[in-house]
Amino acid sequence: MGRGGGLLLACLLVCWGLSPVAAPAQDQGPVHTYTLDNGMRILVRPDDRAPVVSSMVWYRVGSSYEHGGITGISHALEHMMFKGTEAHPAGEFSRIISGLGGRENAFTGRDYTAYYQQLASEHLEQALELEADRMQHLTLPGAEFRREMQVIREERRLRTEDDPNALTWEHFRATAWFNSPYGQPVIGWMTDIQGYTVADLRRWYERWYTPSNALLVVAGDVDPDAVHRMAQDHFGDIPARPVPAIKPREETPQRGERRISVQAPARVPYLVMGYKVPALPTAAEPWEAYALLVAAGILDGGESARIPRELVRGRALAASAGAGYGPFSRLDTLFTLWATPAPGQEHPAVEAALTEMVEQLRASPPTPQELERVKAQVIAEDVYRRDSIHGQAMRIGLLESIGLSWREGEAFAERVQAVTAEQVQAVARKYLLPSRRTVAWLQPGPLESGGGDEAGDEAEGGVR
Numbered sequence: 001m002g003r004g005g006g007l008l009l010a011c012l013l014v015c016w017g018l019s020p021v022a023a024p025a026q027d028q029g030p031v032h033t034y035t036l037d038n039g040m041r042i043l044v045r046p047d048d049r050a051p052v053v054s055s056m057v058w059y060r061v062g063s064s065y066e067h068g069g070i071t072g073i074s075h076a077l078e079h080m081m082f083k084g085t086e087a088h089p090a091g092e093f094s095r096i097i098s099g100l101g102g103r104e105n106a107f108t109g110r111d112y113t114a115y116y117q118q119l120a121s122e123h124l125e126q127a128l129e130l131e132a133d134r135m136q137h138l139t140l141p142g143a144e145f146r147r148e149m150q151v152i153r154e155e156r157r158l159r160t161e162d163d164p165n166a167l168t169w170e171h172f173r174a175t176a177w178f179n180s181p182y183g184q185p186v187i188g189w190m191t192d193i194q195g196y197t198v199a200d201l202r203r204w205y206e207r208w209y210t211p212s213n214a215l216l217v218v219a220g221d222v223d224p225d226a227v228h229r230m231a232q233d234h235f236g237d238i239p240a241r242p243v244p245a246i247k248p249r250e251e252t253p254q255r256g257e258r259r260i261s262v263q264a265p266a267r268v269p270y271l272v273m274g275y276k277v278p279a280l281p282t283a284a285e286p287w288e289a290y291a292l293l294v295a296a297g298i299l300d301g302g303e304s305a306r307i308p309r310e311l312v313r314g315r316a317l318a319a320s321a322g323a324g325y326g327p328f329s330r331l332d333t334l335f336t337l338w339a340t341p342a343p344g345q346e347h348p349a350v351e352a353a354l355t356e357m358v359e360q361l362r363a364s365p366p367t368p369q370e371l372e373r374v375k376a377q378v379i380a381e382d383v384y385r386r387d388s389i390h391g392q393a394m395r396i397g398l399l400e401s402i403g404l405s406w407r408e409g410e411a412f413a414e415r416v417q418a419v420t421a422e423q424v425q426a427v428a429r430k431y432l433l434p435s436r437r438t439v440a441w442l443q444p445g446p447l448e449s450g451g452g453d454e455a456g457d458e459a460e461g462g463v464r
Contacts, residue, residue, distance in 0.1 A: 031396060031406045032224035034231070038240035039212030042231045043406060044224040045392050053124050053220030054390040056116040057131050058397040060215075061208040063188070064110045064181040064330060065246060069195070072188015073204050075108040076152055076196055081115065082106075083144040085137040090144055093130050100126065108186055111330040112401040118390055121221040125230050128216075132234040135209055145198050153194070156187050164266035164442055171262045172272045172440035173334075180251040180331055210241040215400050219393040251276070251332060258438040263445050268319075269341055270442035271351055274334035275358075277431045280327040281403050289327040290415045291423040292335060292431070297374035298366045298424065299323040299337070299357055304373065306357055307337075317345050317353050330402040335432060347441060361428035365421035379413045 034042040062074050084090035097104045102119025104127075117127040160166045170185050177183030187193075216235070218227050254276060280289040300307045300323040311318045321339035337358070341350045366374075385391040395409045408415075 030410060032228075033406075034224075034228045036211065036232060036236050038236065038238060039210075040214050040216065040231070040235050040238075040240075041400070042216045042228055043218070043396050043400065044222060044227045045217075045219040045396060046222060046224060047219055047389055047392065048221045050389070051121050051221045052118065052389060053121045053218060053222055054116060054118050054393040055124055055127050055131075056114055056215075056217045056393050056397050057135070058112050058114045058215040058217060058401050059208055060112060060213050060243075060401050061204075062109045062111045062113055063184050063186040065208070066181065066184060066188075069192055070188075070200055070204070071184045071192045072152075072186070073192075073196065073200060074113050074208075075187050076149065076193070077201050077204055077209075078106050078108045078113050078115075079148045079152060080140055080145065080201055081134055081138060083141065083148060084139055085133050086139060087133055087137065088130065090141070093134070096130065097127065102127070110182055110186060112398070114397060114401075116390070116393070124218070124222060124227070125234075128230050128234045131216075132238065135211070135214070135235070136238050138205055138209075140198050140201055140205070142198055145201070149193065149196060152187070153190065156190055156193065160185070160187065161190070164262075164264040164444070165270050167264050168262045168270055168272055168440050168442040171260060172274065172438060175258050175260050175440065176274055176276070176334060176438035178252045178254075179249055181249055182329075182331060182333070206241070207244055210243065211235055211238050212240045213243045215397060217393045217397040217400075219396070220389045249331075254436055257434050260438075260440050261443050262440055263443045265447045266442055266444035267447065269347060269444055271339045271341070271347070271354070272336065272440045273338070273351070273354060274336040274438050275432045276332060276436045277325065277335045277427075279329040279331065279333045279402075280408070281330060282332050286415070287419065287423055288427050288430075291419050291427040292325050293327055293378070294366075294371070294374050294416065294419045295361055295424050295428055295432075296323050296325040296335065297377060298361065298370050301374050301377050306360075307354075311339070311350075311353050311357070315353065316342050317350050318342055321350075321354065323357075328398055328402060328404075334438075351439070351441075358428070358432050361425065362432060365425040368421070371419070371421055371424075375417055375419070378416045382413045382416075 030045055032044045032046075034044075036042070063071065066073055082090070082093060084092065088096070094104060097117055097119065100119050100123045102117055102123065104115070104117040106113070106115040115131065119127060160170055173185075174183045216231055277292055278284070278288060280286060283289045297305065299305060300321075303309070307321050307323060311321050318339040319342045321337070323335070323337045325335045326333060337354050339350050339354055341347065385395060396406045399406055399408050
């Protein structure tokens with residue numbers, strides 16, 4: 001979902017006037033945690049620098065929980081969560097939040113679906129009341145369903161099928177993963193989207209949208225115990241349902257490089273390559289994930305990093321190029337590199353240059369200057385994230401949704417700072433191997449009417 005709105009910076013926190021004092025938080029520290037009797041967890045991070053709050057409800061379900069035939073259904077349900085309950089018909093949720101001077105949105109990822117509001121602290125209870133209503137009373141009207149599925153089909157055409165680079169990323173992931181659900185697009189395959197029924201969405205809603213599968217994360221100018229009381233008042237009476245056990249779907253071991261060619265209307269070719277690597281929850285040792293993060297920064301962490309310095313400016317092989325790795329996912333993930341060849345450059349030369357960048361990481365550890373640069377950048381980004389109330393709520397919800405603790409976020413900068421040059425080389429030698437690699441080349445075809453060639457990215461979809 002994606003919609004605009006203003007964040008109201010007004011009004012001091014007022015007395016909540018709620019039920020008797022709640023039980024003390026389980027954790028006293030920067031984040032206060034509570035658990036309701038129905039299993040719903042509440043995590044509150046007070047921050048009184050401004051009289052505002054970010055309230056998020058996270059459900060532990062996303063595209064990696066789906067199976068063939070219903071891919072993308074988590075994203076489709078996210079859209080329909082704004083289409084009304086008996087108490088609040090379609091559009092009223094958004095009108096109420098907007099009328100309070102706030103904004104609201106939602107997003108779907110591979111491991112979670114989240115809904116949030118940003119508004120003045122004094123209006124938090126109204127946001128919780130609305131979220132509790134749609135957690136249990138979603139109506140899924142047929143007419144709204146048909147209209148919204150048309151919106152999703154157009155979204156897929158615009159964001160993926162008419163974008164050759166995004167299409168290349170999608171085919172690349174589907175080739176890299178044989179058994180892992182991360183090979184499925186978050187928005188779903190078009191044939192599956194076309195086959196959804198209201199009953200499909202109803203079953204998904206009833207299966208996963210239960211308090212025992214939900215997290216309420218609140219950051220901002222609030223009293224934690226008051227938030228607990230409000231959560232108890234609005235979510236506490238919602239009956240808990242058992243959360244289905246999911247099959248592990250462990251990835252089949254890769255037995256050699258995989259390579260595909262994607263043909264699509266485009267002006268320029270595009271290269272994507274990726275190596276199977278662990279995420280933080282799946283790493284043999286936690287430091288491996290942080291060392292992979294630093295390795296990605298060595299390659300592509302600002303204009304002085306190796307790829308932009310050598311491939312783009314130095315040798316002028318690529319018009320643009322980069323690398324990336326995200327440690328925060330429930331299952332194993334990919335360490336990726338990509339490039340658009342500079343005019344006149346041949347495909348093999350660009351691919352060989354990116355491969356050379358990886359081989360250099362394997363051959364020798366990064367220099368002390370490179371480590372210092374990357375660590376300074378990562379720590380600075382972490383500081384900026386903490387400066388954002390919404391960023392604080394996002395980090396807590398993300399970590400808790402993939403099975404980690406919010407405390408991992410508190411230690412993030414320290415973990416990065418502890419990475420050594422030898423550890424960076426060690427993970428490169430262990431994981432960045434040709435036998436673990438998948439390569440995808442976009443082969444440009446004739447441009448069609450309405451086609452595009454804007455660069456794709458790895459963002460997890462689900463924006464309405």
